[in-house]
Amino acid sequence: MRLAKNLFFAIILWLLMPLAVNIPQFLIRGTLFPALCEWFPEVFEYYSPVTQSAEYATLTATLDIIIASLAVFLFSYITVRYDNERMEYMISRTDGLYSFAEGARLYFPRYIKSDIAVAVAVPTPFVVASALVPEHIHELADPIFDYLFSFGRMYTDHLGYILGGLMLSLAILLTRLLSAMKSIKAWQGLWLSEI
Numbered sequence: 001m002r003l004a005k006n007l008f009f010a011i012i013l014w015l016l017m018p019l020a021v022n023i024p025q026f027l028i029r030g031t032l033f034p035a036l037c038e039w040f041p042e043v044f045e046y047y048s049p050v051t052q053s054a055e056y057a058t059l060t061a062t063l064d065i066i067i068a069s070l071a072v073f074l075f076s077y078i079t080v081r082y083d084n085e086r087m088e089y090m091i092s093r094t095d096g097l098y099s100f101a102e103g104a105r106l107y108f109p110r111y112i113k114s115d116i117a118v119a120v121a122v123p124t125p126f127v128v129a130s131a132l133v134p135e136h137i138h139e140l141a142d143p144i145f146d147y148l149f150s151f152g153r154m155y156t157d158h159l160g161y162i163l164g165g166l167m168l169s170l171a172i173l174l175t176r177l178l179s180a181m182k183s184i185k186a187w188q189g190l191w192l193s194e195i
Contacts, residue, residue: 024070
């Protein structure tokens with residue numbers, strides 16, 4: 001039941017990812033990268049898509065992967081940090097009195113399998129469907145397909161379907177583990193502050 005609930009909430013949030021990606025996209029493409037180009041022009045350079053197409057393609061791919069990875073972190077943090085069952089499990093076993101190492105020893109054996117399942121099961125159908133949907137069907141339902149597959153394509157368009165799908169699953173798993181590490185301390189602080 002715990003695994004099914006994790007997958008359900010992860011899929012719901014995944015459907016919101018094309019919207020969520022706008023936050024890091026604005027921060028990176030709209031603010032940070034232009035500022036870095038202005039402040040450090042010898043290190044950060046904005047390439048012309050017309051006269052420097054190869055460099056521009058590399059820059060676009062790099063920015064897309066960074067933006068998508070930040071969106072994956074947001075996705076992972078929300079699904080882990082605000083999973084009440086995980087917090088209740090940690091508190092019920094320890095009463096909030098644990099060091100980080102003790103909390104990690106309790107948390108990871110119980111939740112690592114569900115985190116791996118989410119990392120594999122959530123993006124895979126979208127990546128596979130994106131690769132297998134015939135072009136003529138894609139054109140008929142263009143807005144729907146663009147929305148559903150746009151986020152995963154930030155990886156697959158630049159890395160290919162297999163490597164892109166693997167990197168996306170790996171990014172989800174790693175960011176879920178990082179989110180868990182942050183959450184273990186946050187749950188303890190939240191519980192102890194309410195006592």
